[in-house]
Amino acid sequence: MKKETVLNEIIKYYIKSHDFNGLPVYNMKSYDYNILCELIDEGLIEVLSEKEVINPHIKGFDFTIPVDRQKENISKDTNYSVLYPTRKALESVPLDYTKPYSVLMQKGEKQFKIIYFNIEILERYVNNPKFVIMDNGYRGNICVKDEYIDDKTIEDEYIKNYGMAYIDGKHLERAVGVFVCDLAKLSSQKQMLWKGFELTNQRKCKINAGFVDNLIKGKWVMETWIFHDLLEEIKVINEQCEHMGIPKLFNKTFGTHYSEMPEGFRNILLPTLKNYYDFVLVFEKIIVHNISYKTFQKDTLHIQGIDRKDELGKDKGSLVMLEEWLGKNIRTQENITDLIIKPLKTIRNIRQKPAHELTSNQYDVTLYQKQFDLMNDTYTAIRAIRLFFANHPLTKDVKVPEHLVSGKGIVNY
Known part of the structure; x- marks a missing residue:
C-alpha cells in the first residue's frame, strides 16, 4: 500500500x-x-x-x-x-478564499481558536427582528427566528457561541470573540461579512474568563450577571411586600430567560449616545416608572402609609413618595437619599434629556463605563431596599437566593 x-x-x-x-x-x-x-x-x-x-x-x-x-x-x-x-x-490542499474562516480550518487551525471582532457586528443581529440574540452577559448565541428559517437572504446564519471580550486600553472597551469552527460553518457571503469586522490587533483582545471556563474547560460558571440579579431582586421585594401586607412595590416583574427579559435590557453594544439613551429609556421603565404609588398608602404592622397628595393637593411622584415613605418607616444609620433615591433620580434625569431635547448621536467609548456605573449604583439601591425589607418580622419566611444574600459573584460584564 x-x-x-x-x-x-x-x-x-x-x-x-x-x-x-x-x-x-x-x-x-x-x-x-x-x-x-x-x-x-x-x-x-x-x-x-x-x-x-x-x-x-x-x-x-x-x-x-x-x-x-x-x-x-x-x-x-x-x-x-x-x-x-x-x-x-x-x-x-486547494483553498477557497471566499470562505476565510474555512480556509483557516483547511490549513489545520485548532477549532477553538478565538477570533475577535468589532462589537458593531452584533448590531446587525440586535436590530434585525429576523434574529434572536440569547445574551447571558459573558456569552451568547445568534440564531434565526423560526418564521424566517427559509429566508434565502439569511442562509441559515447561526453563531453557536460568542463571548464578551475586552480590548486593552485606557477605557473599558468591548469586543466579541467567536470560535473559528463556528465561523467556518457560515456561508461564503457571511464569512466575508464577519471578516470585514475582524479586529486588526487580535493580541490586544481578551475573552471573558467565564466563556473559557464554560465552553473550553467544561466548568459551571458560578458568577451571576447583574442584569439578571436586578430582576431577581425586584421579584423578592414584591414577595416581601405581600408578606408585609402592602401592595407590591413594582407593578411588573420579569424573568431572566432571554425570552422574558425586556428588549434592550443588556450591555450596550456600539458605544453611541443613541444606544445609551435607548438603554436608559428601557431601564427607567423597569425601575422608576415601574414603582407603584399604592405601596406607600397602606398602614400595616410597623408600617405607616403616607398621603398621595402634597400640601397643594397635587399628586406626588413615585420617587418623592418612596423617599418620604422610607424615611418614615426605616430606622437606619445609612443615608437613604444617597443610597437609594439619588441613583433612581439619576436614571430619570438621564431619561429626561432625549425626551425633551433634540440630541445628536455620538460615538463615545466612555459610555461603556457610564452604563457600567449606572447599573452598579442602581443594583446597590434596589438591593438596599430588599435588605431593609428583610428586617420586617413578617418577611422572615421569604426565600432569597443565596447569591443575592451573600452578594458574592455578582458580575457586571
Whole structure:
C-alpha cells in the first residue's frame, strides 16, 4: 500500500467532514500501522485518543503528544483513536478564499481558536427582528427566528457561541470573540461579512474568563450577571411586600430567560449616545416608572402609609413618595437619599434629556463605563431596599437566593 493513499484518505476525510473531524482509525479503509508510523515521524499526521482528550473527533487545541504514545494509540485498528493531517500535510490542499474562516480550518487551525471582532457586528443581529440574540452577559448565541428559517437572504446564519471580550486600553472597551469552527460553518457571503469586522490587533483582545471556563474547560460558571440579579431582586421585594401586607412595590416583574427579559435590557453594544439613551429609556421603565404609588398608602404592622397628595393637593411622584415613605418607616444609620433615591433620580434625569431635547448621536467609548456605573449604583439601591425589607418580622419566611444574600459573584460584564 502506498503512503500517499493512506495520507490522502486522512486529508480527504478531514476536509470533507462537516466539522473538520479527524478520521477514526477503526474507520480507515487503508489502515497500515507501519505507514501510519512513518507519517507520524515525518510530521504529516498526528493522533488524538480518548486518553488525551474527552472528544478526539475534533482538534480543539494544539497538542504536544509524544510520538511513541501516538504510535501506541494506533497499534490496533480497533483502538479509539483519531487521525489528523498536520499543517504541513495540508499545505498542498486547494483553498477557497471566499470562505476565510474555512480556509483557516483547511490549513489545520485548532477549532477553538478565538477570533475577535468589532462589537458593531452584533448590531446587525440586535436590530434585525429576523434574529434572536440569547445574551447571558459573558456569552451568547445568534440564531434565526423560526418564521424566517427559509429566508434565502439569511442562509441559515447561526453563531453557536460568542463571548464578551475586552480590548486593552485606557477605557473599558468591548469586543466579541467567536470560535473559528463556528465561523467556518457560515456561508461564503457571511464569512466575508464577519471578516470585514475582524479586529486588526487580535493580541490586544481578551475573552471573558467565564466563556473559557464554560465552553473550553467544561466548568459551571458560578458568577451571576447583574442584569439578571436586578430582576431577581425586584421579584423578592414584591414577595416581601405581600408578606408585609402592602401592595407590591413594582407593578411588573420579569424573568431572566432571554425570552422574558425586556428588549434592550443588556450591555450596550456600539458605544453611541443613541444606544445609551435607548438603554436608559428601557431601564427607567423597569425601575422608576415601574414603582407603584399604592405601596406607600397602606398602614400595616410597623408600617405607616403616607398621603398621595402634597400640601397643594397635587399628586406626588413615585420617587418623592418612596423617599418620604422610607424615611418614615426605616430606622437606619445609612443615608437613604444617597443610597437609594439619588441613583433612581439619576436614571430619570438621564431619561429626561432625549425626551425633551433634540440630541445628536455620538460615538463615545466612555459610555461603556457610564452604563457600567449606572447599573452598579442602581443594583446597590434596589438591593438596599430588599435588605431593609428583610428586617420586617413578617418577611422572615421569604426565600432569597443565596447569591443575592451573600452578594458574592455578582458580575457586571
